[in-house]
Amino acid sequence: MQLAILGSGFIARFYAESLVAQRRKDVVTMIYARDPEKVKAFAQQYDVPHYSTNLEEAVAHKDVDAVVVALPNHLHLQAVLACAKAGKHVLCTKPLGRNAAEALQMLQAVEKAGIVGGYLEDLCYTPKFLKSLSSVKNGAIGEVIWAKSRETHPGPHSDWFWSKEKAGGGCMIDLGCHCVEISRNFIGKDMLPIEVMCWADTRVHPIDAEDNAIGLVKYANGAIGQFEVSWSFRGGMDLRDEVMGTEGTIWLNNFLRTGFELFTTGKGNDYVAEKAESNTGWLFPVGDEVHELGYSHMFTDMFEAIEKGKQPSETFYDGYIVNAILDAAYASARSKQWEPVRI
Amino acid sequence: MQLAILGSGFIARFYAESLVAQRRKDVVTMIYARDPEKVKAFAQQYDVPHYSTNLEEAVAHKDVDAVVVALPNHLHLQAVLACAKAGKHVLCTKPLGRNAAEALQMLQAVEKAGIVGGYLEDLCYTPKFLKSLSSVKNGAIGEVIWAKSRETHPGPHSDWFWSKEKAGGGCMIDLGCHCVEISRNFIGKDMLPIEVMCWADTRVHPIDAEDNAIGLVKYANGAIGQFEVSWSFRGGMDLRDEVMGTEGTIWLNNFLRTGFELFTTGKGNDYVAEKAESNTGWLFPVGDEVHELGYSHMFTDMFEAIEKGKQPSETFYDGYIVNAILDAAYASARSKQWEPVRI
Amino acid sequence: MQLAILGSGFIARFYAESLVAQRRKDVVTMIYARDPEKVKAFAQQYDVPHYSTNLEEAVAHKDVDAVVVALPNHLHLQAVLACAKAGKHVLCTKPLGRNAAEALQMLQAVEKAGIVGGYLEDLCYTPKFLKSLSSVKNGAIGEVIWAKSRETHPGPHSDWFWSKEKAGGGCMIDLGCHCVEISRNFIGKDMLPIEVMCWADTRVHPIDAEDNAIGLVKYANGAIGQFEVSWSFRGGMDLRDEVMGTEGTIWLNNFLRTGFELFTTGKGNDYVAEKAESNTGWLFPVGDEVHELGYSHMFTDMFEAIEKGKQPSETFYDGYIVNAILDAAYASARSKQWEPVRI
Amino acid sequence: MQLAILGSGFIARFYAESLVAQRRKDVVTMIYARDPEKVKAFAQQYDVPHYSTNLEEAVAHKDVDAVVVALPNHLHLQAVLACAKAGKHVLCTKPLGRNAAEALQMLQAVEKAGIVGGYLEDLCYTPKFLKSLSSVKNGAIGEVIWAKSRETHPGPHSDWFWSKEKAGGGCMIDLGCHCVEISRNFIGKDMLPIEVMCWADTRVHPIDAEDNAIGLVKYANGAIGQFEVSWSFRGGMDLRDEVMGTEGTIWLNNFLRTGFELFTTGKGNDYVAEKAESNTGWLFPVGDEVHELGYSHMFTDMFEAIEKGKQPSETFYDGYIVNAILDAAYASARSKQWEPVRI
């Protein structure tokens, strides 16, 4: 598979790391970014043969089979439309849109163009998640009655995240999209989300958008999907899922407590982990971030789907449903009552 | 890279799983096993184009660049000699030999043939280990004064393991080889092991060889490498490393406590993990075994080394040192005093 | 201190265990229960000199300084009124009332009688909780913005719990009362609870009352207290608290993961822990339940308060506030919107 | 029970805290220390009615039923002899003697005087240990084949510990005495220790005595008791026990991982835990140290034994055996071979 990556920021690097790791046969052949210097540097660092500062050109390049969108939220729609126009398969980072209306446009565009629209929801591809989900499907915990997912950290690294306009919201759209889709998978994708109750507030940062939120999503069978998100958590990045079923329980810790504990008085200074807050005292690194955060399995699923002409596990349709649930969550935070999910 | 796998048992399957995972560009082109039915079935299962019940033939096949030895311990030497004769790079599973004398023959054979001799010590390639080792090298924990590694489980799955003749010993040669090399890496491969003190006993199983052992390996700088191994541990497979340095501490849990906890009343019946003892109650699966046990990074390192004409991180020389240390351990268990490591 | 215990069921035994442990100078001098056989047996087991099947008589006995109410929820009010009438200090188990109206009557009765009304909220006296709370008060985690408490288990042991009439509700009144008061302590008892949003449902058991509930309690400063309760959790009793502050984080595990792990193939058969679901496989006992669940520190605080003529940390006023919050939670579960706390 | 405490240092305070906690009926009526100011201050702080700078006088005081020896190791013998002379029951902190010869004198003195000689081995009274031991005795893990205990921290707080003469050794006598007795309990006190193999070295501190040691103690039935001790561990105080039985496994964490996790950016400054190394970042406090470290149950057992005229669980005989095992360990560290335990 020959790939173009659009964007050269934080997640673009993660994607590139994941794609060059473990002698994968798929290759990044094109990188697009605005800045001529940065795009060149990125191409050199990851041995990418072509680079461009023109999005349409990058997408249309003959050595590109599929496009990975790694741009800020407000640019997803136009990037996807460009791919649809060029007839290139498109894999878009999360959240799909800033809202369901945008996501629906993207979904319709890929359907019309007859291309694969893959939703890069890495946390639904972590090794722990995949094994858990298959246990759930095998009936190991009976019927799921509650599935909670939590993602909290001290706050994002780039300015655009803090702009409600560009991001589409605060920590809820940024982190909640992961949590919603994780819960939805555990409860079952065939189960419709009905209504949402949500609290969201701006408690710590000097921003317009919410920096803390908790929501409950009720599904057609009565199951509850819960999300807990925060941009003001202290202590690193907390990524945990909990599922209660009638016959069992699942507890996943994806980041801060994975069996890797290191104490240092401070003489070593290397990078510990995404969003770690310090480099002395007790630290909790992750062995292989790109793998444990799901990127390896995610891209494998996406490329196999494209090659075999079928849908990946996470599609634009899923991204759209997530946006619709989050729209209802924002509505509920304002109205202070349960709000219907409009799909 | 085009590969032949010799053997079609437990570890051969692990290797094959690891090699087909994540769209790796390296391919298994040949499988050798004694049984005509089994070898064919293996070839079909993993899409291997060629198979053979003749070891020399398999090794010599033109579509084979490198050979992976996945046979019982007593067959490593002859398999390696066959590869040396055919001039094919050889990657041999652990332990390299049943003793240092065998290992030395293998080391000399690959050196003479001018081929790469890779030692498939997967536990020195787990993501946690690799990150820890780089922290240690960056000085994060100061000087290492003690490095302990522990591998215990309820006992092996195949008959040949229980034969002292075929295996070269009991749990100490089987599991201790991992532990010795893990400690040695943390202490520093440039540091010579000097002497060993060891207790080994047969406490539970009706066998000749030891089913429990503990050893202390003293290095030239006074650092101690400790191993704890057992074939009578109850509760699953316990794989833990602990390192004490003058400026810090490392605790790794590679298997039983990795942030994945599942309780089930027993309705689900799927495979949980290597050596798990039950499938009800609280279970502790591992997300992606081949990755977390180091196979992915191990093969990547081996193939890159071969392609770039350099040595992998774990070589036949390392396997030889491990055997020499274990020889001293067996001597100490008999003599009841510290025994020198003869290298 | 000379004590009467009213009731001889589950919690009465826990209280008695706690009072006889560690050579405490306080003594149980009277036990009341309906059944003549049972009351006598209880008295014998715990060396209690007097016993009675008449509540008023028991309370009025001259060798009784203070009364511990360990009866089902619907009997708390009349027991407290009997103590007020007799002028005996009264320590009442949780929840104080079935609703705020009952609790208010009790609060007014003890105030009028000039006796101490202690609220036996043991989970606000666990050693971990006490140390955490003092860290929070010292500013270790800055301003608390979210305090979550969770109590879940497979369901209660006595029939009366399942009667909405007798218990005042389901798992929310039963377990939520603990969680609400834990969160309230972390947020600060001087901070008023303003409104509550709650989901409650009957998903598993064939009962009238809710067997699962989640609620958010908003305080005057914007902080959120969250509770998660269930009578259908599988795997034991899950008692966890999590607090996010502007400068730190607290995670407490009070029961299922406290550094005590035991695997057994099943030959041992002893009692493992309150609500444990099995006695083979991996088990997670608690060292000293009455101590770790807070009973020791709770009674110490209560008796010191009585002796020194001051209020304990947990009073009838606190019990009343908890009931008022839970009343709002029940209202919200019905109305599907935030409901004000009426105090 | 009326008690004298001899010594007013670190452990004397722990003992006093434990004795005043939870409204215990036993009281400290006398405190002895050399320094007139310090002894007075101690008496005031803990409401002790009598104090003295004369050891014999303190012991002989009419309001003293039993004496708690909390003095440095080299003073245990003379303190015990003074108690024997005065006919007062004596409870002596660990290690009983600096070697078996001293311990034997103490044992013979109490036997001759007809008084109770209690060995204050608190770590054989932690709630987790007590429950584990009773599980082991009920057969929950079958026959014990290996029992390991580990105590490591960054080094002691008082000068006398560093004097081989006063302490009787380094970290092995100081911490190893705990570990040896823990293992011995799990293996069974009726089982004789036969021989010891030990490594001990001075790696970090500028002292005569060992600051790191590991030992194996072989019992008559072939079971192995292992100890790991260090005065150069970084990260706090590590107190862990592990037991392997033919039918099960026990893992106890008594200090650093007990379900209490706190992250702080550093605004709070309170005392976290014995031997904690920092007060920012991730911290792992213990809820109620005197209780979780075993002091409560230890004194309860001691006083009940005295009152009922029977032996406590840990006696001077046990202290003597521990010393004999450690004597063999020191001999082995020197001779580099297994050394017999001479009892």
Ligand SMILES: NC(=O)c1ccc[n+]([C@@H]2O[C@H](COP(=O)([O-])OP(=O)(O)OC[C@H]3O[C@@H](n4cnc5c(N)ncnc54)[C@H](O)[C@@H]3O)[C@@H](O)[C@H]2O)c1
């Ligand atoms: N786990 C995950 O899946 C994950 C994690 C982080 C971010 N993301 C998503 O990835 C996307 C990018 O986030 P990020 O963290 O990499 O952000 P970032 O700020 O680090 O990088 C954004 C990139 O987009 C480029 N860019 C910004 N504005 C542009 C414009 N107008 N035209 C062209 N290029 C522009 C920037 O130069 C930069 O290369 C977001 O949608 C985010 O939600 C996903």
Ligand SMILES: NC(=O)c1ccc[n+]([C@@H]2O[C@H](COP(=O)([O-])OP(=O)(O)OC[C@H]3O[C@@H](n4cnc5c(N)ncnc54)[C@H](O)[C@@H]3O)[C@@H](O)[C@H]2O)c1
């Ligand atoms: N983590 C690890 O690295 C790891 C784990 C398990 C095993 N191993 C090693 O792998 C090797 C094989 O172990 P296993 O667990 O796969 O054993 P196994 O018994 O499952 O498989 C052994 C294979 O060798 C074949 N074989 C046996 N005798 C043979 C003979 N005389 N001629 C030809 N083939 C023969 C068997 O048919 C089988 O395919 C051993 O050296 C073992 O130490 C390594």
Ligand SMILES: NC(=O)c1ccc[n+]([C@@H]2O[C@H](COP(=O)([O-])OP(=O)(O)OC[C@H]3O[C@@H](n4cnc5c(N)ncnc54)[C@H](O)[C@@H]3O)[C@@H](O)[C@H]2O)c1
């Ligand atoms: N952690 C805690 O603080 C905790 C735990 C469990 C229960 N509780 C509380 O303790 C109280 C009792 O619960 P329990 O678990 O002990 O219940 P239980 O059913 O085990 O015991 C109830 C006792 O009350 C007696 N009783 C019942 N009906 C009676 C009546 N009409 N007249 C006189 N006596 C009667 C029963 O005989 C029994 O002795 C409840 O309020 C419950 O919420 C508190």
Ligand SMILES: NC(=O)c1ccc[n+]([C@@H]2O[C@H](COP(=O)([O-])OP(=O)(O)OC[C@H]3O[C@@H](n4cnc5c(N)ncnc54)[C@H](O)[C@@H]3O)[C@@H](O)[C@H]2O)c1
């Ligand atoms: N967990 C435990 O059981 C535990 C923990 C720590 C210490 N200990 C033991 O307790 C004993 C004391 O240790 P510590 O940590 O309290 O030491 P410390 O130095 O803190 O206190 C020692 C006390 O003895 C007094 N003292 C010293 N020399 C004296 C002398 N010549 N005459 C009279 N008094 C003298 C000191 O003034 C001080 O009050 C030791 O035997 C030690 O092994 C046990």
